Amino acid sequence: xxxxRAAATADAVAAASEDAYARIVAALIRVTGDWTLAExxxxxxxxxxxxxxxxxxxxxxxxGWLMTVxxxxxxxxxxxxxxxxxKLAELAVLxxxxxxxxxxxxxxxxxxxxxxxxFTCCHPALSMEAxxxxxxxxxxxxxxxDIARAFLVSESAMTRRLTRAKTRIAEAGIPYRVxxxxxxxxxxxxxxxxxxxxxxxGYNAAGRPAFADEAIRLxxxxxxxxxxQGEVSALLALFLFQHSRRDARRDGHGNLLTLDRQDRHRWDxxxxxxxxxxxxxxxxDGPYALQxxxxxxxxxxxxxxxxxxxxxxxxxxxxARIQPSPVIELNRAVAHGYAHGxxxxxxxxxxxxxxxxxxxxxxxxxxxxxLTARHGDRDRAAALFRQAAAVAxxxxxxxxxxxxxxxxxxxxxxxRRPPSG
Numbered sequence: 001x002x003x004x005r006a007a008a009t010a011d012a013v014a015a016a017s018e019d020a021y022a023r024i025v026a027a028l029i030r031v032t033g034d035w036t037l038a039e040x041x042x043x044x045x046x047x048x049x050x051x052x053x054x055x056x057x058x059x060x061x062x063x064g065w066l067m068t069v070x071x072x073x074x075x076x077x078x079x080x081x082x083x084x085x086x087k088l089a090e091l092a093v094l095x096x097x098x099x100x101x102x103x104x105x106x107x108x109x110x111x112x113x114x115x116x117x118x119f120t121c122c123h124p125a126l127s128m129e130a131x132x133x134x135x136x137x138x139x140x141x142x143x144x145x146d147i148a149r150a151f152l153v154s155e156s157a158m159t160r161r162l163t164r165a166k167t168r169i170a171e172a173g174i175p176y177r178v179x180x181x182x183x184x185x186x187x188x189x190x191x192x193x194x195x196x197x198x199x200x201x202g203y204n205a206a207g208r209p210a211f212a213d214e215a216i217r218l219x220x221x222x223x224x225x226x227x228x229q230g231e232v233s234a235l236l237a238l239f240l241f242q243h244s245r246r247d248a249r250r251d252g253h254g255n256l257l258t259l260d261r262q263d264r265h266r267w268d269x270x271x272x273x274x275x276x277x278x279x280x281x282x283x284x285d286g287p288y289a290l291q292x293x294x295x296x297x298x299x300x301x302x303x304x305x306x307x308x309x310x311x312x313x314x315x316x317x318x319x320a321r322i323q324p325s326p327v328i329e330l331n332r333a334v335a336h337g338y339a340h341g342x343x344x345x346x347x348x349x350x351x352x353x354x355x356x357x358x359x360x361x362x363x364x365x366x367x368x369x370x371l372t373a374r375h376g377d378r379d380r381a382a383a384l385f386r387q388a389a390a391v392a393x394x395x396x397x398x399x400x401x402x403x404x405x406x407x408x409x410x411x412x413x414x415x416r417r418p419p420s421g
Contacts (some may be wrong), residue, residue, distance in 0.1 A: 019269045024038075027067070027113050028074055029117060045070040079388050103287075125172050126168055128193065130165040131193070132190065134162055135194040135198075137162055195215045197216055219235055237276070237282070241261060241296055244272045244275070275296065287321070293311075297311055297312050310397050312339065313338075333349035342372070345371045349368055364387075371406070385404045
Protein backbone atom coordinates (compact mmCIF):
# COMPACT_ATOMS: atom_id res chain seq x y z
CA UNK A 1 0.00 0.00 0.00
CA UNK A 2 2.89 2.33 0.83
CA UNK A 3 4.41 1.80 -2.61
CA UNK A 4 1.07 2.49 -4.27
CA ARG A 5 0.65 5.69 -2.26
CA ALA A 6 4.18 6.82 -3.08
CA ALA A 7 3.61 6.18 -6.78
CA ALA A 8 0.32 8.10 -6.68
CA THR A 9 2.04 10.99 -4.92
CA ALA A 10 4.85 11.03 -7.46
CA ASP A 11 2.27 11.18 -10.25
CA ALA A 12 0.46 14.04 -8.50
CA VAL A 13 3.70 15.99 -8.06
CA ALA A 14 4.63 15.40 -11.71
CA ALA A 15 1.21 16.61 -12.88
CA ALA A 16 1.38 19.68 -10.64
CA SER A 17 4.90 20.51 -11.77
CA GLU A 18 3.90 20.40 -15.44
CA ASP A 19 1.18 22.94 -14.73
CA ALA A 20 2.85 25.12 -12.10
CA TYR A 21 6.65 24.81 -12.26
CA ALA A 22 7.16 27.38 -15.02
CA ARG A 23 4.67 29.76 -13.42
CA ILE A 24 6.48 29.55 -10.09
CA VAL A 25 9.95 30.03 -11.58
CA ALA A 26 8.82 32.90 -13.79
CA ALA A 27 6.99 34.65 -10.95
CA LEU A 28 9.94 34.34 -8.56
CA ILE A 29 12.36 35.62 -11.21
CA ARG A 30 10.07 38.59 -11.84
CA VAL A 31 10.09 39.53 -8.16
CA THR A 32 13.65 38.61 -7.13
CA GLY A 33 15.62 38.85 -10.38
CA ASP A 34 17.55 35.77 -9.24
CA TRP A 35 17.34 32.82 -11.66
CA THR A 36 19.17 30.35 -9.45
CA LEU A 37 17.09 31.23 -6.40
CA ALA A 38 13.85 30.86 -8.37
CA GLU A 39 14.78 27.44 -9.76
CA UNK A 40 16.14 26.18 -6.42
CA UNK A 41 13.02 27.23 -4.52
CA UNK A 42 10.70 25.65 -7.10
CA UNK A 43 12.66 22.40 -6.97
CA UNK A 44 12.65 22.39 -3.16
CA UNK A 45 8.87 22.81 -3.23
CA UNK A 46 8.55 19.74 -5.47
CA UNK A 47 10.81 17.73 -3.17
CA UNK A 48 8.79 18.76 -0.10
CA UNK A 49 5.57 17.72 -1.83
CA UNK A 50 6.99 14.23 -2.32
CA UNK A 51 7.67 14.08 1.43
CA UNK A 52 4.41 15.53 2.77
CA UNK A 53 1.66 14.64 0.34
CA UNK A 54 1.75 10.87 1.07
CA UNK A 55 0.86 11.59 4.74
CA UNK A 56 -1.19 14.79 4.37
CA UNK A 57 -2.86 14.04 1.06
CA UNK A 58 -2.69 15.98 -2.20
CA UNK A 59 -4.00 19.52 -1.57
CA UNK A 60 -7.05 20.85 -3.40
CA UNK A 61 -4.87 23.39 -5.21
CA UNK A 62 -1.50 21.64 -5.76
CA UNK A 63 -0.08 24.55 -7.77
CA GLY A 64 -1.01 27.05 -5.07
CA TRP A 65 0.58 24.83 -2.40
CA LEU A 66 3.80 24.62 -4.39
CA MET A 67 3.83 28.37 -4.98
CA THR A 68 3.38 29.06 -1.28
CA VAL A 69 6.23 26.75 -0.30
CA UNK A 70 8.55 28.15 -2.96
CA UNK A 71 7.64 31.73 -2.02
CA UNK A 72 8.26 31.09 1.69
CA UNK A 73 11.60 29.50 0.91
CA UNK A 74 12.58 32.52 -1.20
CA UNK A 75 11.55 34.86 1.63
CA UNK A 76 13.74 32.94 4.09
CA UNK A 77 16.75 33.12 1.80
CA UNK A 78 16.30 36.82 1.05
CA UNK A 79 15.79 37.70 4.71
CA UNK A 80 19.11 36.10 5.55
CA UNK A 81 20.66 38.06 2.70
CA UNK A 82 19.15 41.32 4.06
CA UNK A 83 17.63 42.36 0.72
CA UNK A 84 15.51 45.46 0.36
CA UNK A 85 12.03 45.36 1.91
CA UNK A 86 10.31 45.89 -1.46
CA LYS A 87 11.21 42.42 -2.69
CA LEU A 88 10.09 40.83 0.55
CA ALA A 89 6.79 42.71 0.42
CA GLU A 90 6.15 41.58 -3.16
CA LEU A 91 6.99 38.00 -2.26
CA ALA A 92 4.69 38.12 0.74
CA VAL A 93 1.64 38.73 -1.46
CA LEU A 94 2.74 36.53 -4.35
CA UNK A 95 0.17 33.82 -5.05
CA UNK A 96 -0.63 31.52 -7.91
CA UNK A 97 -3.75 32.86 -9.59
CA UNK A 98 -6.64 30.48 -9.98
CA UNK A 99 -6.29 29.47 -13.67
CA UNK A 100 -10.04 29.09 -13.91
CA UNK A 101 -10.87 32.61 -12.84
CA UNK A 102 -11.95 35.19 -15.39
CA UNK A 103 -9.58 37.74 -13.87
CA UNK A 104 -6.58 35.48 -14.32
CA UNK A 105 -7.55 34.74 -17.92
CA UNK A 106 -7.98 38.44 -18.69
CA UNK A 107 -4.60 39.30 -17.17
CA UNK A 108 -2.89 36.54 -19.13
CA UNK A 109 -4.22 37.97 -22.39
CA UNK A 110 -2.27 41.16 -21.66
CA UNK A 111 0.96 39.76 -20.27
CA UNK A 112 2.20 36.40 -19.04
CA UNK A 113 5.14 35.78 -16.72
CA UNK A 114 6.33 32.92 -18.91
CA UNK A 115 6.15 35.06 -22.03
CA UNK A 116 8.18 37.78 -20.28
CA UNK A 117 10.68 35.12 -19.30
CA UNK A 118 10.91 33.80 -22.87
CA PHE A 119 11.75 37.26 -24.20
CA THR A 120 14.30 37.70 -21.42
CA CYS A 121 15.94 34.41 -22.37
CA CYS A 122 15.91 35.47 -26.02
CA HIS A 123 17.83 38.70 -25.54
CA PRO A 124 20.31 39.34 -28.39
CA ALA A 125 23.17 39.47 -25.88
CA LEU A 126 22.91 35.66 -25.80
CA SER A 127 23.75 33.33 -28.65
CA MET A 128 20.79 31.79 -30.46
CA GLU A 129 21.50 28.33 -29.06
CA ALA A 130 21.78 29.73 -25.53
CA UNK A 131 18.45 31.55 -25.89
CA UNK A 132 16.65 28.42 -27.02
CA UNK A 133 18.29 26.07 -24.53
CA UNK A 134 17.83 28.34 -21.51
CA UNK A 135 14.15 28.91 -22.18
CA UNK A 136 13.49 25.22 -22.76
CA UNK A 137 15.16 24.43 -19.45
CA UNK A 138 13.53 27.24 -17.46
CA UNK A 139 10.08 27.48 -19.01
CA UNK A 140 9.44 23.89 -19.99
CA UNK A 141 11.57 22.12 -17.42
CA UNK A 142 13.03 20.06 -20.26
CA UNK A 143 15.91 17.86 -18.99
CA UNK A 144 19.35 19.06 -19.99
CA UNK A 145 20.10 15.72 -21.65
CA ASP A 146 17.09 16.11 -23.96
CA ILE A 147 18.07 19.66 -24.90
CA ALA A 148 21.59 18.42 -25.65
CA ARG A 149 20.19 15.77 -28.01
CA ALA A 150 18.15 18.41 -29.82
CA PHE A 151 21.35 20.40 -30.43
CA LEU A 152 23.46 17.30 -31.19
CA VAL A 153 25.93 18.07 -28.36
CA SER A 154 26.94 16.31 -25.14
CA GLU A 155 25.04 16.85 -21.90
CA SER A 156 28.13 18.33 -20.20
CA ALA A 157 28.56 20.84 -23.02
CA MET A 158 24.90 21.89 -22.73
CA THR A 159 25.21 22.27 -18.94
CA ARG A 160 28.10 24.68 -19.45
CA ARG A 161 26.10 26.68 -22.01
CA LEU A 162 23.16 27.03 -19.63
CA THR A 163 25.41 28.21 -16.81
CA ARG A 164 27.13 30.76 -19.04
CA ALA A 165 23.76 32.05 -20.27
CA LYS A 166 22.46 32.70 -16.75
CA THR A 167 25.72 34.41 -15.82
CA ARG A 168 25.50 36.59 -18.92
CA ILE A 169 21.94 37.69 -18.05
CA ALA A 170 23.01 38.67 -14.54
CA GLU A 171 26.18 40.46 -15.62
CA ALA A 172 24.51 42.35 -18.48
CA GLY A 173 21.53 43.37 -16.37
CA ILE A 174 19.11 42.11 -19.02
CA PRO A 175 15.61 43.38 -18.05
CA TYR A 176 12.77 40.98 -17.33
CA ARG A 177 10.08 42.26 -19.68
CA VAL A 178 8.49 41.89 -23.11
CA UNK A 179 10.31 44.43 -25.32
CA UNK A 180 8.63 47.01 -27.52
CA UNK A 181 9.39 48.61 -30.87
CA UNK A 182 12.29 47.29 -32.97
CA UNK A 183 13.59 45.14 -30.10
CA UNK A 184 10.43 43.05 -30.27
CA UNK A 185 11.09 42.04 -33.90
CA UNK A 186 14.80 41.51 -33.22
CA UNK A 187 14.07 38.88 -30.60
CA UNK A 188 11.26 37.15 -32.44
CA UNK A 189 13.40 34.51 -34.24
CA UNK A 190 14.75 33.29 -30.91
CA UNK A 191 11.28 33.11 -29.39
CA UNK A 192 9.95 31.14 -32.36
CA UNK A 193 12.87 28.73 -32.13
CA UNK A 194 12.11 28.20 -28.45
CA UNK A 195 8.47 27.40 -29.10
CA UNK A 196 9.40 25.11 -32.00
CA UNK A 197 11.73 22.99 -29.87
CA UNK A 198 9.29 23.04 -26.96
CA UNK A 199 6.59 21.64 -29.24
CA UNK A 200 8.97 19.07 -30.68
CA UNK A 201 9.87 17.85 -27.22
CA GLY A 202 6.19 17.26 -26.50
CA TYR A 203 5.39 15.69 -29.86
CA ASN A 204 8.23 13.21 -30.29
CA ALA A 205 7.88 9.53 -29.46
CA ALA A 206 9.10 9.78 -25.85
CA GLY A 207 7.92 13.34 -25.23
CA ARG A 208 5.49 14.82 -22.74
CA PRO A 209 2.28 16.00 -24.50
CA ALA A 210 1.94 18.87 -22.03
CA PHE A 211 4.93 20.54 -23.70
CA ALA A 212 3.22 20.47 -27.10
CA ASP A 213 0.05 21.92 -25.57
CA GLU A 214 2.09 24.63 -23.84
CA ALA A 215 3.88 25.53 -27.08
CA ILE A 216 0.52 25.93 -28.82
CA ARG A 217 -0.82 28.07 -25.96
CA LEU A 218 2.23 30.34 -26.01
CA UNK A 219 2.13 30.56 -29.82
CA UNK A 220 -1.48 31.75 -29.60
CA UNK A 221 -0.49 34.28 -26.94
CA UNK A 222 2.43 35.48 -29.05
CA UNK A 223 0.16 35.88 -32.08
CA UNK A 224 -2.11 38.13 -29.98
CA UNK A 225 0.94 40.18 -29.02
CA UNK A 226 2.31 40.35 -32.58
CA UNK A 227 -0.69 39.94 -34.94
CA UNK A 228 1.14 41.36 -37.94
CA GLN A 229 4.02 38.85 -37.88
CA GLY A 230 3.39 36.19 -40.52
CA GLU A 231 5.97 33.77 -39.13
CA VAL A 232 4.13 33.67 -35.80
CA SER A 233 0.93 32.61 -37.57
CA ALA A 234 2.90 30.13 -39.68
CA LEU A 235 4.45 28.54 -36.58
CA LEU A 236 1.04 28.16 -34.96
CA ALA A 237 -0.28 26.59 -38.19
CA LEU A 238 2.65 24.16 -38.20
CA PHE A 239 1.88 23.12 -34.63
CA LEU A 240 -1.79 22.59 -35.44
CA PHE A 241 -1.04 20.43 -38.50
CA GLN A 242 1.32 18.24 -36.51
CA HIS A 243 -0.81 18.05 -33.38
CA SER A 244 -3.90 17.14 -35.42
CA ARG A 245 -2.52 13.57 -35.65
CA ARG A 246 -1.94 13.11 -31.93
CA ASP A 247 -4.87 10.70 -31.38
CA ALA A 248 -4.03 8.56 -34.42
CA ARG A 249 -0.28 8.13 -33.92
CA ARG A 250 -0.58 5.08 -31.64
CA ASP A 251 -2.58 1.88 -31.71
CA GLY A 252 -4.55 0.42 -28.81
CA HIS A 253 -1.34 -0.95 -27.29
CA GLY A 254 0.52 2.38 -27.40
CA ASN A 255 2.69 1.42 -30.36
CA LEU A 256 3.60 4.11 -32.88
CA LEU A 257 1.96 4.09 -36.30
CA THR A 258 3.36 5.48 -39.53
CA LEU A 259 1.25 7.80 -41.68
CA ASP A 260 0.19 4.98 -43.98
CA ARG A 261 -1.22 3.00 -41.01
CA GLN A 262 -3.01 5.87 -39.28
CA ASP A 263 -6.79 6.23 -39.43
CA ARG A 264 -7.07 9.66 -40.99
CA HIS A 265 -10.65 9.97 -39.80
CA ARG A 266 -9.19 10.28 -36.29
CA TRP A 267 -7.13 13.32 -37.23
CA ASP A 268 -8.34 16.63 -35.81
CA UNK A 269 -9.75 18.15 -38.99
CA UNK A 270 -10.86 21.31 -37.19
CA UNK A 271 -7.23 21.95 -36.24
CA UNK A 272 -6.16 21.29 -39.84
CA UNK A 273 -8.76 23.77 -41.12
CA UNK A 274 -7.55 26.39 -38.63
CA UNK A 275 -3.98 25.80 -39.74
CA UNK A 276 -4.93 26.29 -43.38
CA UNK A 277 -6.67 29.57 -42.56
CA UNK A 278 -3.62 30.81 -40.68
CA UNK A 279 -1.29 29.76 -43.47
CA UNK A 280 -3.34 31.43 -46.20
CA UNK A 281 -2.45 34.87 -44.92
CA UNK A 282 1.28 34.40 -44.39
CA UNK A 283 4.27 35.06 -46.69
CA UNK A 284 5.40 31.90 -48.50
CA ASP A 285 9.16 31.88 -47.98
CA GLY A 286 9.76 32.30 -44.25
CA PRO A 287 11.34 29.24 -42.58
CA TYR A 288 8.25 28.38 -40.54
CA ALA A 289 5.91 29.14 -43.42
CA LEU A 290 7.83 26.63 -45.56
CA GLN A 291 7.68 24.00 -42.82
CA UNK A 292 3.98 24.67 -42.35
CA UNK A 293 3.37 24.20 -46.07
CA UNK A 294 5.21 20.88 -45.91
CA UNK A 295 3.01 19.82 -42.98
CA UNK A 296 -0.08 20.99 -44.86
CA UNK A 297 0.80 18.69 -47.77
CA UNK A 298 0.75 15.75 -45.37
CA UNK A 299 -2.34 16.92 -43.47
CA UNK A 300 -4.51 17.39 -46.57
CA UNK A 301 -3.46 14.29 -48.56
CA UNK A 302 -5.91 11.40 -48.76
CA UNK A 303 -3.05 8.92 -48.39
CA UNK A 304 0.74 8.73 -48.30
CA UNK A 305 0.73 7.80 -51.98
CA UNK A 306 -1.37 10.86 -52.82
CA UNK A 307 0.99 13.24 -50.99
CA UNK A 308 2.48 15.99 -53.16
CA UNK A 309 6.11 14.95 -52.67
CA UNK A 310 7.49 17.22 -55.45
CA UNK A 311 5.98 20.22 -53.66
CA UNK A 312 7.50 19.06 -50.37
CA UNK A 313 10.91 18.61 -52.02
CA UNK A 314 10.70 22.13 -53.47
CA UNK A 315 9.89 23.56 -50.05
CA UNK A 316 12.91 21.78 -48.55
CA UNK A 317 15.12 23.15 -51.35
CA UNK A 318 14.06 26.68 -50.36
CA UNK A 319 14.38 25.92 -46.66
CA ALA A 320 17.92 24.58 -47.10
CA ARG A 321 18.93 27.85 -48.79
CA ILE A 322 17.58 30.20 -46.11
CA GLN A 323 18.09 28.07 -42.98
CA PRO A 324 20.71 25.39 -43.67
CA SER A 325 21.24 22.70 -41.05
CA PRO A 326 22.10 18.98 -41.02
CA VAL A 327 18.56 18.01 -40.02
CA ILE A 328 16.99 20.06 -42.81
CA GLU A 329 19.38 18.49 -45.31
CA LEU A 330 18.36 15.07 -43.97
CA ASN A 331 14.66 15.82 -44.47
CA ARG A 332 15.41 17.26 -47.90
CA ALA A 333 17.08 14.00 -48.89
CA VAL A 334 14.07 11.98 -47.75
CA ALA A 335 11.66 14.24 -49.66
CA HIS A 336 13.69 13.97 -52.85
CA GLY A 337 13.84 10.22 -52.35
CA TYR A 338 10.06 10.05 -52.52
CA ALA A 339 9.66 12.72 -55.18
CA HIS A 340 12.44 11.68 -57.57
CA GLY A 341 13.43 8.15 -56.57
CA UNK A 342 15.56 6.55 -53.83
CA UNK A 343 18.85 7.02 -55.73
CA UNK A 344 18.35 10.79 -55.69
CA UNK A 345 17.57 10.66 -51.98
CA UNK A 346 20.61 8.54 -51.15
CA UNK A 347 22.89 10.92 -53.04
CA UNK A 348 21.61 13.93 -51.10
CA UNK A 349 21.77 11.99 -47.84
CA UNK A 350 25.44 11.15 -48.45
CA UNK A 351 26.15 14.87 -48.87
CA UNK A 352 24.25 15.69 -45.67
CA UNK A 353 26.21 13.12 -43.67
CA UNK A 354 29.60 14.07 -45.09
CA UNK A 355 30.33 16.56 -42.33
CA UNK A 356 29.79 14.02 -39.56
CA UNK A 357 27.08 15.95 -37.69
CA UNK A 358 24.54 13.20 -38.37
CA UNK A 359 26.76 10.28 -37.35
CA UNK A 360 24.80 7.89 -35.11
CA UNK A 361 21.76 10.19 -35.34
CA UNK A 362 18.89 7.64 -35.36
CA UNK A 363 16.63 9.43 -37.90
CA UNK A 364 19.55 9.75 -40.33
CA UNK A 365 20.42 6.05 -40.09
CA UNK A 366 16.73 5.12 -40.39
CA UNK A 367 16.33 7.38 -43.42
CA UNK A 368 19.27 5.69 -45.13
CA UNK A 369 17.73 2.32 -44.29
CA UNK A 370 14.37 3.27 -45.78
CA LEU A 371 15.89 4.68 -48.97
CA THR A 372 18.17 1.65 -49.28
CA ALA A 373 15.20 -0.70 -48.96
CA ARG A 374 13.29 1.18 -51.63
CA HIS A 375 16.40 1.01 -53.81
CA GLY A 376 16.28 -2.80 -53.56
CA ASP A 377 19.03 -3.78 -51.09
CA ARG A 378 16.89 -5.36 -48.38
CA ASP A 379 19.74 -7.01 -46.44
CA ARG A 380 21.71 -3.80 -46.06
CA ALA A 381 18.53 -1.89 -45.23
CA ALA A 382 17.69 -4.37 -42.44
CA ALA A 383 21.20 -3.99 -41.01
CA LEU A 384 20.82 -0.20 -41.04
CA PHE A 385 17.45 -0.38 -39.28
CA ARG A 386 19.08 -2.49 -36.56
CA GLN A 387 21.92 0.02 -36.33
CA ALA A 388 19.38 2.83 -35.89
CA ALA A 389 17.57 0.80 -33.21
CA ALA A 390 20.81 0.40 -31.27
CA VAL A 391 21.12 4.19 -30.85
CA ALA A 392 17.40 5.04 -30.62
CA UNK A 393 16.43 7.47 -27.86
CA UNK A 394 13.22 5.73 -26.79
CA UNK A 395 11.84 2.23 -26.50
CA UNK A 396 8.92 2.85 -28.93
CA UNK A 397 11.41 4.01 -31.57
CA UNK A 398 13.65 1.02 -30.93
CA UNK A 399 10.77 -1.45 -31.31
CA UNK A 400 9.60 0.28 -34.47
CA UNK A 401 13.01 0.15 -36.11
CA UNK A 402 13.48 -3.52 -35.23
CA UNK A 403 10.06 -4.21 -36.71
CA UNK A 404 11.14 -2.65 -40.00
CA UNK A 405 14.27 -4.81 -39.98
CA UNK A 406 12.18 -7.92 -39.31
CA UNK A 407 9.81 -7.13 -42.16
CA UNK A 408 12.69 -6.79 -44.60
CA UNK A 409 14.18 -10.12 -43.55
CA UNK A 410 10.86 -11.91 -43.86
CA UNK A 411 10.02 -11.97 -40.16
CA UNK A 412 6.40 -12.20 -39.06
CA UNK A 413 6.58 -10.72 -35.54
CA UNK A 414 3.60 -8.32 -35.55
CA UNK A 415 3.88 -7.28 -31.90
CA ARG A 416 6.09 -4.34 -32.87
CA ARG A 417 5.21 -1.36 -34.99
CA PRO A 418 7.04 1.07 -37.29
CA PRO A 419 8.05 4.58 -36.25
CA SER A 420 5.53 7.38 -36.03
CA GLY A 421 4.65 9.80 -38.79
